[in-house]
Amino acid sequence: MTTFHPAPLPAELTLLHTTVTDPLARPLLEELTHEYSTRYHKPVNLDEEYPPEAFHPPGGAFLLLLERGAPVAGGAYRRYDAGTAELKRIWTHSAHRRRGLARHVLHTLERDAAGRGYRRIYLTTGPRQPEAKRLYLAAGYRPLFDLSADPxxxxxLPFEKHLAAVT
Structure with missing residues (x-):
């Protein structure tokens, strides 16, 4: 089990636990949809992937990282099985990348999931998302695939991480 702690959150950033239907989330989710559609050359509709309730407590969560009230990053998890949360929709707005914001989102989701009794996190990322692959490896996620293979x-690309119990 790897302990992963990003730098402290700067004062101008706040975390908001909300829902995927929150109007504040729309710009991030629209950009994410566009990015996926562009990278994979096919239309993507995140609204049809999972019902919004999949990311509601107690089994799930959706959070936004706000900078002076505007969304700059976000992410979610849903119940995968009784002991496992599945991460979804981890995203940093294109104008705010390379600042460690995804690390904050990831760390917060991990702590939240552990606090709700999950002991494992599972996720998949696409083969055309090398920055996501690097993030998860740096955060201590174990690849469930051959790293030397062509993605x-x-x-x-599936990953997992076992979580420590929150006390």
Missing amino acids: ETIGP
Whole structure:
């Protein structure tokens, strides 16, 4: 089990636990949809992937990282099985990348999931998302695929991480 702690959150940033239907989330989710559609050359509709309730407590969560009230990053998890949360929709707005914001979102989601009794996190990322692959490896996630293989031959890249109990 790897302990992963990003730098403290700067004062101008706040975390908001909300829902995927919150109007504040729309710009991030629209940009994420556009990015996926562009990278994979096919239309993507996140609204059809999972019902919004999948990310509601107690089994799930959706959070936004706000800078002076504007969304700059976000992410979610849902119940995968009784002991496992599945991360979804981890995203940093294109104008705010390379600042460690995704690390904050990831760390917060991990702590929240552990606090709700989850002991494992599972996720998949796409083969055309090398920055996400690097983030998860740096955060102590174990790849459930051959790292030396061409990601395009694998499809979605699965990862897992075991969580420490929150006390």
